[in-house]
Amino acid sequence: MTDAVLQTSGISKSFGALRASRDISIDLKPGEIHAIIGPNGAGKSTLIGQICGTLRPDSGSVHLLGKDVTHQPTRARARAGLGRTFQISSLAMEDTVLQNVLLGALGASGRPWRFFTNVVKDTSLRETAEEALARVGLIDQARMRTAELSHGQRRQLEVAVALTQKPQALVMDEPMAGMGSEGSKLLTGFLDQLRHEAPILLVEHDMDAVFSLADRISVLVYGEVIATGTVDEIRANAAVKEAYLGDEA
């Protein structure tokens, strides 16, 4: 377990009487895609919130690259190498596509306190930003306003912003949500490659994508991990079938 890039140890979180996370211990190893699946309301977002730092667990700890980050804010975890994409695109819609990736690169550079230089002409930031755009296939849209992008393109941009931070680990909250089958196929292929750069904790509803990508799957039901295993193990697991997969498996 020591080689895990990202690890939660027995984290629990309650909102009043609702126990949204119950003693969750999961980890993310180098080079893997670890998918988290579960029905709506299973506590996936709560789990992600605690991993990324927007929520504080009531108990348990979160380790990133071997360091305890349980009490660190989101931005410190980001600087330590945790990249994240959001379920609902969180992009600066009034800004251009390029400006959005530049923000990621700027955050990674850790030097926002420059008031007179032109950020777009900063070659090192711009190289990082354009490289990330090129990788997700948005380089031709660089000068477009983000609000003018299609839904699928916004999802791609989310990934590009995370890439500019040169993350050590990625947490992706439903990156395929609302994408057409063509788009999600492309993104699936992309994530397949990306895992070797940074392991991915993938929360996803698209089961085709999950089954084709995941090295391991954890099933979350009522705030509890009821099973963790390979795709085949999860498909065969009776408890999982009953609780979640139903006819799909």
Add this chain to the structure above:
Amino acid sequence: MIRERYLNALTLALFVAIPFWAITADEPFTITLMTRAVVFAIAAVGLNIALGLGGLVSLGHAVFFGLGGYAMGILAYHAQNYTPLTEWPFLIEGTKSMPLIWLVAVIVSSLAALVIGILSLRTAGVYFIMITLAFGQMFFFFAISWAEYGGEDGLSIYVRNGFPGLNTLDPIQFYGLCLGLLCLVLLFAWRLSGSPFGLALNAARQVPVRVETAGLDPVRLKLVAFVVSGAITGLAGALFADLNRFVSPTMFSWQTSGEIMIFIIIGGVGRLFGPVVGALVFVALEHWLGALSDFWHIYLGLLLLVIVLFGKGGLIGMLCGREAVHD
């Protein structure tokens, strides 16, 4: 649609041409009016950094305007009476030198903005508006009760402060000085909006969670913007006091905060020249409509309504459309 850049150039040209006409036509009062517009514009360029870029709806910018005014008033008052501000722990004397007064105005209003910002930025939305308003009222009532510096009556400064190499008593020279400062402040605001800091601040207004996820602190970005914003508005306060040779608690009043915000709304929130266009239009209306009726604010209110309801992005937005994408 007019290109925004041409409209900006036209606005600046007006700020040069009108006083020129005023000299030849021997209309010194027009120069005073234009100076008033320039000083208001500087104050609003300051607020626009917090409001337009940072999304901070501050209803307390009169604090900085007033502090700038009182920095001038107090320093000049002691200088004209030949009394020191304080003799302990060391001697501080008044001054009639504008650069020194500006420096004090900027430092004092930055410090005030830092403290107010740290406390106010713990809140957001309506609460932020209310808490900045509350700070404004605190300073207002403090100034009213500060009898040593005139209390409710304010302070009169008999001779305008000096600037090396200029005769500031000549209206056109003082106007040129103010216009020069406005250009500097605009240059600063323009560079700022395209800078790494501007990019991050702009994003912090729209999606703070994204900025946080990128590893930056959106609250700290906004705090710095608030301080810079307050400093510029403070500078304008010192100029305003020198223009009138008078400071009073009115500079601290919430109406002043509201007016500074109105300039921006008329011209265009977040647009570089929004505050400039807004201040010019406001001063023109104040002069002409004010001559027609004591109730000219009714017409100002109507104009505001029309702009807010039908013109996204103020007058500049109505004339030039959406802001061009930055390069």
